[in-house]
Amino acid sequence: ANRARMLISCPDRPGIVAAVSQFLYEHGANIVSSDQYTMNPDGGMFFIRFEFDLQDLDRELPKLQEDFVRVADRFEMKWHIFRASRKKRIAIFVSKEDHCLLELLWQWQAGDLDAEIAMVISNHPDMRQLVESFGIPYHHIPVTPETKAEAERLQLEKVHEGKVDLIVLARYMQIITPRFIEYFPNRIINIHHSFLPAFVGGKPYQQAYDRGVKIIGATAHYVTEELDGGPIIEQDVQRVSHRDDVASLKRIGRNIERTVLARAVKWHLEDRIIVFQNKTVVFN
Amino acid sequence: ANRARMLISCPDRPGIVAAVSQFLYEHGANIVSSDQYTMNPDGGMFFIRFEFDLQDLDRELPKLQEDFVRVADRFEMKWHIFRASRKKRIAIFVSKEDHCLLELLWQWQAGDLDAEIAMVISNHPDMRQLVESFGIPYHHIPVTPETKAEAERLQLEKVHEGKVDLIVLARYMQIITPRFIEYFPNRIINIHHSFLPAFVGGKPYQQAYDRGVKIIGATAHYVTEELDGGPIIEQDVQRVSHRDDVASLKRIGRNIERTVLARAVKWHLEDRIIVFQNKTVVFN
Amino acid sequence: ANRARMLISCPDRPGIVAAVSQFLYEHGANIVSSDQYTMNPDGGMFFIRFEFDLQDLDRELPKLQEDFVRVADRFEMKWHIFRASRKKRIAIFVSKEDHCLLELLWQWQAGDLDAEIAMVISNHPDMRQLVESFGIPYHHIPVTPETKAEAERLQLEKVHEGKVDLIVLARYMQIITPRFIEYFPNRIINIHHSFLPAFVGGKPYQQAYDRGVKIIGATAHYVTEELDGGPIIEQDVQRVSHRDDVASLKRIGRNIERTVLARAVKWHLEDRIIVFQNKTVVFN
Amino acid sequence: ANRARMLISCPDRPGIVAAVSQFLYEHGANIVSSDQYTMNPDGGMFFIRFEFDLQDLDRELPKLQEDFVRVADRFEMKWHIFRASRKKRIAIFVSKEDHCLLELLWQWQAGDLDAEIAMVISNHPDMRQLVESFGIPYHHIPVTPETKAEAERLQLEKVHEGKVDLIVLARYMQIITPRFIEYFPNRIINIHHSFLPAFVGGKPYQQAYDRGVKIIGATAHYVTEELDGGPIIEQDVQRVSHRDDVASLKRIGRNIERTVLARAVKWHLEDRIIVFQNKTVVFN
Incomplete structure (x- = not known):
């Protein structure tokens, strides 16, 4: 204490x-x-x-x-x-893939993530039951091209109400606007499902398959205005082969993504990261 | 036999x-x-x-x-x-960095590379003594913007005379022309000192440092007309941290490069690789 | 089909x-x-x-x-x-640690484990709610020195009734008797929380800490009469340092254990493993 | 300076x-x-x-x-x-396998090992030419059961004359006596060709093959009186499969051994290691 x-x-x-x-x-x-x-x-x-x-x-x-x-x-x-005793408050943003969210919930439940999970926000209703079974509030805020601005306003309202310190994008498949990012400088962690800077943008596993790489990876980084361009916190990789089709890459990748994201979040929670000139110093 | x-x-x-x-x-x-x-x-x-x-x-x-x-x-x-008993004949191209060449020579001497090393060709004179001490002919063919075409003609003459089956670019820092490549389709192996497709082109370790990646890598690939774009044979990586400056990345990278290149050459020599649509099937 | x-x-x-x-x-x-x-x-x-x-x-x-x-x-x-369409039926045995069980349940739910999970059997009541929330029967069969034989009889009854093909010991902390093993030759997979053959037996993380190893691991193997001596199916490792105390090794190890166990189970389900003379041939 | x-x-x-x-x-x-x-x-x-x-x-x-x-x-x-400017003086002991010696010599030549290599001592004459080509003195001191004591006396004489700070056993296949160790407490580094504490003693690759492990490793440690029981400095591993016979394990292992040994020596030279109660604290 x-x-x-x-x-x-x-x-x-x-x-x-x-x-x-x-x-x-x-x-x-x-x-x-x-x-x-x-x-x-x-x-x-x-x-x-x-x-x-x-x-x-x-x-x-x-x-x-x-x-x-x-x-x-x-x-x-x-x-x-x-x-150290003042637990940071996290909001997890998620879309339809549940593996990163699940990993964070499990590690949190196992006592490995020293934080309060204040809420989960999703543009889909799918994971409400799962999340609420952990006793965590779930806010379903749909996002469409027309409602994007309003959705963001709502999200901000929720995270401010919830006194959130850190936002974790656990495979949240929507672009975060610069205006939103401004409220949480170096306090939004995203998991990108490739070994950055390779395969920036959409469908990285398809890109990796098409290029024929022999190793795939995932990258946790702070979100900045540049898409997939923010300071890298952690990366990890796994060996693949010609036998792995896109579905197989995704399956292997899920395991890398969740591990990398959880590590990055843990380091943030333990105040181990300093950002300087779009790079991180990680004392671990 | x-x-x-x-x-x-x-x-x-x-x-x-x-x-x-x-x-x-x-x-x-x-x-x-x-x-x-x-x-x-x-x-x-x-x-x-x-x-x-x-x-x-x-x-x-x-x-x-x-x-x-x-x-x-x-x-x-x-x-x-x-x-299997018909040993392939290799020409190794090298510039000033010796680690990849040395690795190939050692593995060859240890009996791990089942090939004849027919010659080493370099645009620099530096490694003549080393190479000749292994009983391997060394051809110093300087390359300047003006003499590039003539140099290539000489190189082709040497490799044809030497009945070369496979060309290995062991950190050879010159561009190979499409005309040259045509003579050796899927029979020129290059080592690129990054985890492709990240950091294509020059100074990949500097690029990696600037981007702040947490893992660096190397890629062995067949050479095609597209720079660093040919079929990937093998890749490997190693963890780095903010403490590693460019010199340190280079030092760590040297170890990855030589290992990856030697593996790719070995697989080629053992006829384990099929190229299809700019990707490799590696039976290993 | x-x-x-x-x-x-x-x-x-x-x-x-x-x-x-x-x-x-x-x-x-x-x-x-x-x-x-x-x-x-x-x-x-x-x-x-x-x-x-x-x-x-x-x-x-x-x-x-x-x-x-x-x-x-x-x-x-x-x-x-x-x-391939005939799904194998699994019984998962578990004690008090839930990470390996959770991983199997999650991969199963995600469609990555092509099996029926017929039941979970535990010597503790703790995980009933979790397991039943997946729609899987949970049998709490306490084990004490006095009731061990009777407990085993009950376990066998349950797995026979459930037409179980494969038993997975997901951190089940009880010794399986030779008599039980006889019913399931090369069909009981155990996860041992060390890099076998290092640290056989109890408290492997404590043993690893005491020896000062720089890498820890986990091993999935078929259960035979010799404790931790059966055919190894899969192993994996992770780097640690002097900074990791026993609690930290356990935390890191949990991630290795669950990944290694899930891989081994998957390979068994896909009929990729042949056992010969206490070793495995794994076609993957 | x-x-x-x-x-x-x-x-x-x-x-x-x-x-x-x-x-x-x-x-x-x-x-x-x-x-x-x-x-x-x-x-x-x-x-x-x-x-x-x-x-x-x-x-x-x-x-x-x-x-x-x-x-x-x-x-x-x-x-x-x-x-830092006072270079430590190393004596490398070697028998018939040259890969660890070569790695040290190459890294030293590349400027990656900040030391003086004062001498190489071997119980065989085989590597004299190689070593002397680097300008390093080579002492061939044969060891037989009868001459063991005399050989050790000679070795000690040489290392004392050479003002040696660190002894590196680069696959030196002779037991070092407690008397010798006493002169160099925590200043003799050995490379053992297994992932200790698995496969202590002779023929570790054969042992690994017989046990059917899926990963092999190597361990650099300070030499103490207990065979392969001294403080571990560094370990690394590589994945193998049922396809790897003993010869293949040895070949893969050579690469691990030389890398692990070179890392351990480098850390010692940079004064990064503290030994406490048969374990190391490595500040790297």
């Missing part, structure tokens, strides 16, 4: 680790783990993640944050502190 | 396996292994590979081939029989 | 493929795929799997089987023909 | 990171990377690795080390500082 996580990005410069760890020590925090990365030792960016324990965290954190501003200013830091 | 391999492609139809295996049996051949693939059971293409042993192969093969024409005609087969 | 599969084992000898494919051709069967393996070309065992289509299979099969006896006798074959 | 690396183990306690990074900062060192691991947040061991740059390292280091004693004492640290 007294565990916190701190993410910092700043220009590299001598003394950063010393300053922060000294600061934490003086405030009574015990560093449980730290992980850092310097993009380029000669004048690049510096990224660091701390996990620390602090007695009476809830009461002490505001003071610690206030005091940290001085350190942050000195090093021009972008920083954030997260309380 | 009496081992042969047979590759057949034809439209699918009942009775093919029966006809061929009956034919082989009646000619005294013992089928050691067979592997087949039907692209689409309802009227697609059919591919099969046999390995068989035949007493006195060298003497008996011409008769068997002559007799097989009748079977082949009946089923509209494209077919070829290879004697 | 007219698809059948044939598995044959016999001593290697010339003419087997010819004889069988000729036989099938003459009986009007069209071979859709064949896969063979000769253990040792000089006098070893020979294994082959055919898939074929036969008009009016249900009516024609008895005659074909009767006629095949002559071929089989000539080559001393052990053989079996399976109708 | 001014880069140093620091490895520390000590009982976990608040303030360690702060104390060390403060210390380094005050001595003018710039931390380039740090990586830490706490075995068990509630009272376990703590491990940390720093890379730092220090102006005039050669001149300043003695003073810094002297001053650090006070910090080290306070936290009961085991610690060591390595100058």
